[in-house]
Amino acid sequence: MSLNKHKIIPLIESYYHTFTPLERTIADFFIHNTEEQDFSSKNISGLLYVSEASLSRFAQKCGFHGYREFIYEYKQSLTPGPEENIPNFEVSEFNTYQELLNKSNALLDKAQIARITNLLVSKPRVYVYGRGSSGLVAQEMKLRFMR
Template sequence: MHRSILDELQLHYHDLSQKEKEIADYIVQHKNSIQNMNIRELADHTHSSTSTITRFCKKIQCDSFVDFKIRLSREADKPSGDSNSFTKVQYIYNEIINSTTDMMHKEDFENVVQMIKNAHRVQVYGLGSSGLSALEFKYRLMRMNITIDAITDSHMMIMSAALLNENDLIIGLSNSGQTTEIIDALTIGKRNGATTISITNYKHTPLTDISDISLFTPSLHRMGDTHFINSQLAIIYVLDVLSMLLLNDEELYRKRQNTLETLFEKVKEDRKKS
């Protein structure tokens, strides 16, 4: 699937020079007005040169500055400053969902699903709000009778990773790709032979460097709204897709149904007793 220009800008952010990162940050904050600028005006606003702008455009997969503006104009539809909260939240959610979809590669998701099914043990590592997403994924896969645990404590991650082997799988959640505790745990697990998967925002980070497969999600920074706090929506979307793909397996689907039916019957019994 063809990625948007903002997707390319985000994914390649860590490949940019410091000046190119400043240009990228300016574009994210002023994407609605960039289409009215020529290359010299953008260079002046970012205190750079036209040649730097041209190199920047090529790094984010654009043939020229004109190509960059054309592609950006298709995406610069952020609600105006006087939009109400409902409109802003709707825009942000739509942007996150659409961008996550654009970043998905079917083959990567199918490979991850097969790895989960083949693994003796699946460990999901996440800190803070990513830890909550890890727990959510654990509970889903437990219902399918997949041996899985979610670790949300940094010391427990190290202990867990030290006991893994070539039959096991680690999934590390980190939006930045720079979370030291997640990186250290995946490094130890990989050293012991475990397969490593990351769900993250950026390419070419310490986390993606040690991952066998990386699934990418859009960063909230590109939305230009520092007040928005749901950093997990894209990760949950990815986990939803993985869950649905796993349920295409008839045996996993049957086990999930058995689990849910058993829980339902238990709730009915408890209500009768009360």
């Protein structure tokens, strides 16, 4: 599994609700850590008072083959990219939007989207209802389906 920079934190957050309390402790560490350090399984397991096997299971639950692959991607997310000449307020705004996009992308379930698409295509009629602003969205959806 190869991720772009800064996608690993949203990925961990997207699986957070499925974690056991022990795995949440591990997740919290990686979510809130901001500095480079010794991420060997021996060091982190000693630091968090968990077993090395728990670290491996955590990494697998996040979709990686093992802890080494997870740590490789995690270290990549810690290294800053090249600085751009953008004013400070624009950088923070850009980073906020980028984080939202990364979280949204990590939450996408492509299999579910494919199932919904197949359901919509297989039906002769699809009714969309809404009231108020949802009604406007329903009208827009109707127009898009008609195209």
